Amino acid sequence: MDSRIPGFYKQDVDERRHSVAERANLAADAVAAIEGRGLDPVRADTISENVVGTLEYPLSIATNFRIDGEDRLIPMAVEETSVVAAASYGARMAREHGGFSTQVTGPHMIAQIQAVGVDDPFAAKQRVLDAEDRLVDLANEEDPVLVDHGGGCEAVQARVLDTDRGPMVVTHLVVNVQDAMGGNAVNSMAEALAPEIEALTGGTVQLRILSNLADRRIARARCTVPPEVLADDDWELDGTEVRDRIVDAGAFAGSDPYRAATHNKGIMNGIDAVTTATFNDWRAIEAGAHAYAALDGYAPLSTYEVNAEGDLSCSVELPIQIGTVGGATQLQPVAGAAMEILDVDSADEFAGVLAAVGLAQNLAGLRALVSEGIQHGHMSLHAKNIAIQAGAPSDLVDEVAERLVEEDAIREDRAAELVDELSE
Missing domain, CATH: 3.30.70.420 (Hydroxymethylglutaryl-CoA reductase, class I/II, NAD/NADP-binding domain)
Structure with a gap:
């Protein structure tokens, strides 16, 4: 399977679903689960208490991941578009130098x-x-x-x-x-x-x-990123400067718990989205991760250094308590399809994938933070949501969003004006 799918974000939903189904060799029932409503209220009532309905998240796919030499498509359920985009971009940067390698201590x-x-x-x-x-x-x-x-x-x-x-x-x-x-x-x-x-x-x-401080169940991931991969033609900073700023950002987190909390939240953005998509207990992993970070005074779970070759050396270490058998995953058809896409054979393998996703998420977030700022990319993606909220029809959403970004006016009132203008 090739997890590198150029232009994936430009495809419509049906085309993306076909691309994933083809690459992951999904069974027909898995494709059907993704296409339709995965959890009916009757089944939901057997899973939780006082059920009145169900809540659906978008099921997205992060691309570009190569983990321990194997390409993987990563299912993510999250309400924020920038999470999926960042994970995919972080994986693409790591892919340039072989992707991620992982190590897990055991379940x-x-x-x-x-x-x-x-x-x-x-x-x-x-x-x-x-x-x-x-x-x-x-x-x-x-x-x-x-x-x-x-x-x-x-x-x-x-x-x-x-x-x-x-x-x-x-x-x-x-x-x-x-x-x-x-x-x-x-x-x-x-x-x-x-x-x-x-x-x-x-x-x-x-x-x-x-x-839930599962310190006997540690997952580690690492990757190496050459400076030139970190650069962008639209920035004044070169790759070496971006690399050094990322290392400085890591040092900031290592010295300040206020920054470390947000640094670690960036890691968990990716991990939580995958565990939600697979109907696993993201709350247990959150509790364990932050407790582990606080063992010797609250600290970042990932580190960034410059290696002897001048590349950015990235690593993450945290407890991950995850399962591939039992639990609620088998009760949720979409979660079962997500597990089929993920294609992991053991809890240890799953934990390593999650660590890699968390590192990719963190790397991409830091790269944005030290260069253009986190709001540039985030608000560009958010502009589409604003356009939809303002009533833009599907064929105008992208155009309205682009105009909002160009004008640096990502507001619903301006979006509504643009919808009227473009609809005339």
Whole structure:
């Protein structure tokens, strides 16, 4: 499959759908799901509570991605056009030098069991650790299917926390969840072990639940971008200056949490859009990413440096808790089609793709920020929305949007005037 589709954004919706279906070799039911309404209210009522209807996002495709030597089309569900455009452009820049390479530590999740009212917390911690083998076996009795597939609880750890409510003994179960997100598996194990932990610690177990700080499930991506790729004929800056400004922007984020929060939001723009398109838990990934960024004082999740060859070296590292089996994806036909387009074979592979998407998004955003400013490209895309809101018919939307940008007057009142003028 070739993810480089020149002029893709110029095609109409039917043409784009055909291009994607052909390249991704989509099954007929996947194409049908994308064409029509994917989630009817009856099915929606089995997924959520107090359902009154459904809300649809645009399903878009980010192009140009080459990840670990393989071309991929990236499905994204997001309400902001600049997210998809930026991801595609970031991927195109990285593509010039081989694309993205990824590395994932493995699909391990942590369940926490909180014991309070422990008289001898440090001795209790040791008793828990001494019972590790038995606790692992008991935990694995809760999910024999996961164990049969090569997963299951692999280790037990214990910590003593000094809190405002006194000392607490917190037991961690480290669970290999294979290709699942893993929430149900680890929560069930934690619930099952609660009586054993009470017996070992002499305390009372209260919370038994997974941690979304999935620091045993780290995904990394990196790419290299030559300076000339960063340049633009319309800018006064050359590629080397753009490169250095990006490095400066990364240093800014590394020294200031106010900037780092927005820097990391740029990464998550891409990751969240893919997880939304595939009906995965973007909230869990958000929580884990920002907690990981805050481990040693809030910091950026990506870094930018100049390598020995003078190229921009880009990397990202964050926890990604994602699944390719279980969860709600199979309940949403469009999400199933998105997974078919994505064509990942494991949760680890999926996590690596998400890391690459986040890095592409961040790279493109920083390039815009340090040169023309983020509003130039963003408002150019936003102008189309303004034209539509002003009542422009489909055959005038592009022309009205172009005029709004030329006049630097991206306002609904001006758009309405242009619609009247051009309709005469």
